Amino acid sequence: MRKKLFIPGPTEVKSEVLEKMANPLISHRGKEASDLQRGISQKLQKLMYTHNEILLSTSSGSGLMEGAVRSCTRQRAAIFTCGAFGERWYEMAVANQVNADRFNVEYGQAITSEMVEQALKSGNYDLITITHNETSTGVMNPIEEIAKVVQKYPDVIFCVDTVSSLGGIKIPVDELGIDICITSSQKCLGLPPGISLCSISEKALLAAKEVKHRGVYFDLLRLYEYLVKKDYQYPSTPSLSHMFALDYQLDLILEEGLENRFQRHQIMADKVREWAKDNFSLFAEEKFASNTVTCVKNTNGFNFKKLNQRLAEKGFMISGGYGKLKDKTFRIAHMGDMTVQEVEELLTTIDEIMEQEG
Amino acid sequence: MRKKLFIPGPTEVKSEVLEKMANPLISHRGKEASDLQRGISQKLQKLMYTHNEILLSTSSGSGLMEGAVRSCTRQRAAIFTCGAFGERWYEMAVANQVNADRFNVEYGQAITSEMVEQALKSGNYDLITITHNETSTGVMNPIEEIAKVVQKYPDVIFCVDTVSSLGGIKIPVDELGIDICITSSQKCLGLPPGISLCSISEKALLAAKEVKHRGVYFDLLRLYEYLVKKDYQYPSTPSLSHMFALDYQLDLILEEGLENRFQRHQIMADKVREWAKDNFSLFAEEKFASNTVTCVKNTNGFNFKKLNQRLAEKGFMISGGYGKLKDKTFRIAHMGDMTVQEVEELLTTIDEIMEQEG
Numbered sequence: 001m002r003k004k005l006f007i008p009g010p011t012e013v014k015s016e017v018l019e020k021m022a023n024p025l026i027s028h029r030g031k032e033a034s035d036l037q038r039g040i041s042q043k044l045q046k047l048m049y050t051h052n053e054i055l056l057s058t059s060s061g062s063g064l065m066e067g068a069v070r071s072c073t074r075q076r077a078a079i080f081t082c083g084a085f086g087e088r089w090y091e092m093a094v095a096n097q098v099n100a101d102r103f104n105v106e107y108g109q110a111i112t113s114e115m116v117e118q119a120l121k122s123g124n125y126d127l128i129t130i131t132h133n134e135t136s137t138g139v140m141n142p143i144e145e146i147a148k149v150v151q152k153y154p155d156v157i158f159c160v161d162t163v164s165s166l167g168g169i170k171i172p173v174d175e176l177g178i179d180i181c182i183t184s185s186q187k188c189l190g191l192p193p194g195i196s197l198c199s200i201s202e203k204a205l206l207a208a209k210e211v212k213h214r215g216v217y218f219d220l221l222r223l224y225e226y227l228v229k230k231d232y233q234y235p236s237t238p239s240l241s242h243m244f245a246l247d248y249q250l251d252l253i254l255e256e257g258l259e260n261r262f263q264r265h266q267i268m269a270d271k272v273r274e275w276a277k278d279n280f281s282l283f284a285e286e287k288f289a290s291n292t293v294t295c296v297k298n299t300n301g302f303n304f305k306k307l308n309q310r311l312a313e314k315g316f317m318i319s320g321g322y323g324k325l326k327d328k329t330f331r332i333a334h335m336g337d338m339t340v341q342e343v344e345e346l347l348t349t350i351d352e353i354m355e356q357e358g
Numbered sequence: 359m360r361k362k363l364f365i366p367g368p369t370e371v372k373s374e375v376l377e378k379m380a381n382p383l384i385s386h387r388g389k390e391a392s393d394l395q396r397g398i399s400q401k402l403q404k405l406m407y408t409h410n411e412i413l414l415s416t417s418s419g420s421g422l423m424e425g426a427v428r429s430c431t432r433q434r435a436a437i438f439t440c441g442a443f444g445e446r447w448y449e450m451a452v453a454n455q456v457n458a459d460r461f462n463v464e465y466g467q468a469i470t471s472e473m474v475e476q477a478l479k480s481g482n483y484d485l486i487t488i489t490h491n492e493t494s495t496g497v498m499n500p501i502e503e504i505a506k507v508v509q510k511y512p513d514v515i516f517c518v519d520t521v522s523s524l525g526g527i528k529i530p531v532d533e534l535g536i537d538i539c540i541t542s543s544q545k546c547l548g549l550p551p552g553i554s555l556c557s558i559s560e561k562a563l564l565a566a567k568e569v570k571h572r573g574v575y576f577d578l579l580r581l582y583e584y585l586v587k588k589d590y591q592y593p594s595t596p597s598l599s600h601m602f603a604l605d606y607q608l609d610l611i612l613e614e615g616l617e618n619r620f621q622r623h624q625i626m627a628d629k630v631r632e633w634a635k636d637n638f639s640l641f642a643e644e645k646f647a648s649n650t651v652t653c654v655k656n657t658n659g660f661n662f663k664k665l666n667q668r669l670a671e672k673g674f675m676i677s678g679g680y681g682k683l684k685d686k687t688f689r690i691a692h693m694g695d696m697t698v699q700e701v702e703e704l705l706t707t708i709d710e711i712m713e714q715e716g
Contacts, residue, residue, distance in 0.1 A: 002382060009595055010383040021379040021599050024360060025368040025550055027675060058552055059417050060594035063575045070573075092574045186595055192383055194416055194552055194597025215428075215573065216450045217421045236418035237367055237544055239552025239597065241379050317385060 003312055006346055007319040008135045008164055008293040010186040010193050011336035013245075017252070020245040021192060028237050029230075036243050037232040043250035044197060047258065048166065048181060050173035052199040055223045058239045061163040061184030061196040066092040067218030068159045068180045068198065069129060072207040073098045078125040080111045082141065083134035084323045085161060096215075101125075107137050107325065108295075110288035113145040120153045126207070127157040133165035136322035138295030138331065139284040140165065147176035157204050163187060163196075167253065168265040168292040168335045179204040180220070185242060188265070188292055190336035191249055195242035200224060265291050268334035268343045275347045276332075279354070283329050292335040295321070297328065302354065304330045310353045316346055361670055364704055365677040366493045366522055366651040368544040368551050369694035371603075375610070378603040379550060386595050387588075394601050395590040401608035402555060405616065406524065406539060408531035410557040413581045416597045419521040419542030419554040424450040425576030426517045426538045426556065427487060430565045431456045436483040438469045440499065441492035442681045443519060454573075459483075465495050465683065466653075468646035471503040478511045484565070485515040491523035494680035496653030496689065497642040498523065505534035515562050521545060521554075525611065526623040526650040526693045537562040538578070543600060546623070546650055548694035549607055553600035558582060623649050626692035626701045633705045634690075637712070641687050650693040653679070655686065660712065662688045668711045674704055 005012050026032045041054040048054075057064050069077055069092055077100040079090040086104075093100035103119055105111055111130060119125060128150060133140045143160065150158045159180040162171055166181070167188035173181045179201040186193035200220055208214060208221035216222065217236075226235045253261060269291040276282055276296045283295040298304060304320060307330075311318060321329035334343050363370050384390045399412040406412075415422050427435055427450055435458040437448040444462075451458035461477055463469055469488060477483060486508060491498045501518065508516045517538040520529055524539070525546035531539045537559040544551035558578055566572060566579035574580065575594075584593045611619060627649040634640055634654045641653040656662060662678055665688075669676060679687035692701050 003384075005383065005385065007385055010386065010598065013383060015380075015382075018380040018382065022373075022376040024373075024376065025363060025371060025544075026361075027363065027365055027677075028368065028551070059421070059575060060596070062594040063417070066573065066575050088574075095571060095574045095577065097571050184595070186383075192597070192599045193386070193595040194599060213453060213455050215424065216446075216453045217417065217424050217576065219453065236420040237542070237551040238418070239550070239600075240368065241550045241552060241599065242597075319385075 001313070001315055003315055003317040004342070005317050006333050007317055008187065008331060008333040008335070011190055011333060012338060013190055013192055014337055017191065017245050017249045020248045021241045023241065023244040025240055028240060029233065033240070034231045034233055036247060037234070040243060040247050040250065041232065043254060046254060047250065048171065048173045048199050049175065050199045052173065052201050053224060053227065055198050055200055055220060055227065056234065056238065056243070057196045057218070057223070058194070059196055060193060061161070061182055062088065063218050064182045064196045064198050065089055065161055066096065067220050068182060069093045069098055069127065070096040070218065071211060071214045071220040072157045072180065072204050073127040074207055074210045075126045076100065076124055077127040077129060078103060078119045079129050080116065082109060082111050082131065082137060082139055083107055084136035085134055086131045089129045089161065108139065108283050109285060110139050111141045111146065113142065113149045116146050117149045120149065120156060126155055127159060129159045129161065132160050132162045132171070133290050133292055135164040135293055136325060137284055138290045138293050139288050140290040141288065143171070143176060147178070151177045157207050164335065165292055168262065170258070170262050173199050185246065188335045189249065191245055192242065194239055195246060264340065265335065267340050268338065269294065271340065271343055271347065272332050272334050293331055293333045295329050295331050298330060306357065307350065307353060311349065314349050316349060359671070359673055361673055361675040362700070363675050364691050365675055366545065366689055366691040366693070369548055369691060370696060371548055371550055372695055375549065375603050375607045378606045379599045381599065381602040383598055386598060387591065391598070392589045392591055394605060395592070398601060398605050398608065399590065401612060404612060405608065406529065406531045406557050407533065408557045410531065410559050411582060411585065413556050413558055413578060413585065414592065414596065414601070415554045415576070415581070416552070417554055418551060419519070419540055420446065421576050422540045422554045422556050423447055423519055424454065425578050426540060427451045427456055427485065428454040428576065429569060429572045429578040430515045430538065430562050431485040432565055432568045433484045434458065434482050435485040435487060436461060436477045437487050438474065440467060440469050440489065440495060440497055441465055442494035443492055444489045447487045447519065466497065466641050467643060468497050469499045469504065471500065471507045474504050475507045478507065478514060484513055485517060487517045487519065490518050490520045490529065491648050491650055493522040493651055494683060495642055496648045496651050497646050498648040499646065501529070501534060505536070509535045515565050522693065523650055526620070528616070528620050531557050543604065546693045547607065549603055550600065552597055553604060622698065623693065625698050626696060627652065629698065629701055629705065630690050630692050641683070651689055651691045653687050653689050656688060664715065665708065665711060669707065672707050674707060
């Protein structure tokens with residue numbers, strides 16, 4: 001039985017969007033390919049509230065995260081982490097010989113603007129990375145407050161991982177001064193996994209010019225220069241299938257209306273949070289609880305494996321805890337094209353199962 | 359009007375294979391995902407005549423080329439180049455601070471086993487890269503002869519780019535002692551672009567363990583270790599859509615029969631080469647002419663742009679010259695699922711256009 005995915009990626013994809021994945025192929029070097037990528041970029045600029053250029057990458061979001069920290073750190077990066085995905089960014093810096101320091105908060109807590117200020121005022125850093133929405137803990141970091149601090153340091157490149165938030169909550173890239181804003185297809189954008197994208201500022205591009213060894217595939221400057229030189233084309237052969245689907249899905253997203261989309265995510269999040277508090281408790285501190293994924297602290301020792309098995313029989317799938325939170329938490333994603341009604345159906349179904357299982 | 363692609367990637371994809379790209383998604387962390395990737399690996403081992411493990415990468419083939427030279431060069435790499443894709447491999451080594459020397463032959467010529475012997479006997483190299491089929495010049499390098507030489511140097515990691523040949527000609531990986539054999543989806547495998555793969559030997563994995571900074575996304579050892587630890591899963595979210603299509607297309611390839619498939623490529627190549635010699639001339643030295651793409655030297659100054667425009671009106675597309683060969687050559691791909699009849703139709707159509715245009 002096909003299971004509806006309430007996991008934090010891949011999320012459900014509308015069948016009309018899936019159909020675009022099956023479009024016959026075109027040359028990646030013709031005018032058609034340029035028009036396709038240019039159109040995608042223009043629509044993404046609306047979604048991201050930015051005038052910056054958009055880079056596409058045939059990879060998961062991790063690829064662009066690695067590319068950002070490697071391409072644009074001139075001296076030293078400050079990596080803020082409140083969960084598994086922040087840690088991954090630090091691991092990427094180290095594996096690429098990028099000088100970096102890690103600033104941790106306890107899992108479930110948020111990164112604070114004070115921490116960021118403390119780090120940046122040392123003058124040691126010229127790049128900072130923030131996970132906007134930490135998928136492993138269900139924490140959404142206070143990006144507006146953090147941005148206010150970062151903007152006081154004009155030499156610092158501000159990189160934000162919005163992999164599990166962009167498209168589900170407003171992220172006004174230019175207003176926040178985000179230099180590199182990264183996301184991928186399979187979360188709030190409601191597309192199949194396999195393509196990722198970022199906006200990139202002039203400042204970040206200038207920084208990359210000062211970095212000598214940026215690699216090739218994830219060299220953000222190379223992606224940008226190729227795009228300029230070849231009128232919105234990609235240095236190697238991109239996943240055209242994903243581009244067809246992305247182009248179409250962005251039309252649907254803009255048709256829904258961005259404010260409506262964000263509002264829908266807010267309502268879904270409120271419902272899941274209330275339910276979680278009634279039955280279990282929230283893993284994240286409530287004021288930083290994510291609008292796209294709820295991490296539920298399994299306070300009453302309910303057998304999650306059994307729950308997900310029973311849900312599977314009814315055509316639903318939710319997610320276990322991530323990494324070291326595996327046995328202590330489980331997660332319900334409410335992102336992408338999921339509707340409020342579908343979320344309600346899921347919660348009712350879980351209630352029924354819990355009642356039956358006692 | 360939809361144009362049938364006789365370009366060296368993306369190639370035509372059967373509609374039943376395209377349909378698999380539109381499959382609803384599954385979790386990339388469940389048993390279903392493991393079963394999918396394991397099945398793909400087993401089928402690829404047949405296609406590659408190897409017992410080595412298979413790594414998948416959500417990226418173009420370039421990503422794995424970069425990963426191979428970066429992950430497995432302990433001391434110094436010898437990069438053999440006879441065209442644009444060999445040069446790209448050298449560029450990747452340099453951009454990743456991998457010590458490397460480049461050995462060039464003139465465009466149109468093949469890499470010889472003598473050159474390889476000369477380089478390896480210096481004792482300076484512990485990794486060698488060869489482009490099996492150089493898509494830019496239509497040269498297929500004598501991989502069997504080269505392999506015989508490389509096998510005399512058991513410490514050398516043998517990396518082969520078979521991006522535009524694997525699936526179109528027999529490449530017996532184990533017999534040739536290839537440690538890392540790389541290909542991507544959109545050429546002879548007859549799939550949409552967006553996924554690439556390689557086989558990897560125990561020897562290459564041991565070499566990677568000695569290399570300190572291998573990056574993350576294209577760290578071949580990490581891909582391998584994750585696969586072992588998580589029963590054929592991928593460290594980040596892979597392009598499941600491509601995996602559905604790859605799995606299905608491999609069944610079709612094995613049903614056609616590998617020998618039949620290679621034979622069909624041989625017949626298509628013979629037809630295009632004879633036609634090219636009758637009307638123009640071959641850019642590649644004939645004994646090294648590729649079985650998957652023919653690079654035609656535009657000896658009679660025919661207006662290629664006009665030709666391709668006229669072909670477009672009739673629903674065909676061929677390819678111009680690559681990079682510095684842009685104006686001197688054009689290319690006809692005869693790879694993937696293209697049939698002999700389709701190739702004949704193309705050639706007849708070009709004949710008609712040439713006659714009309716005088």
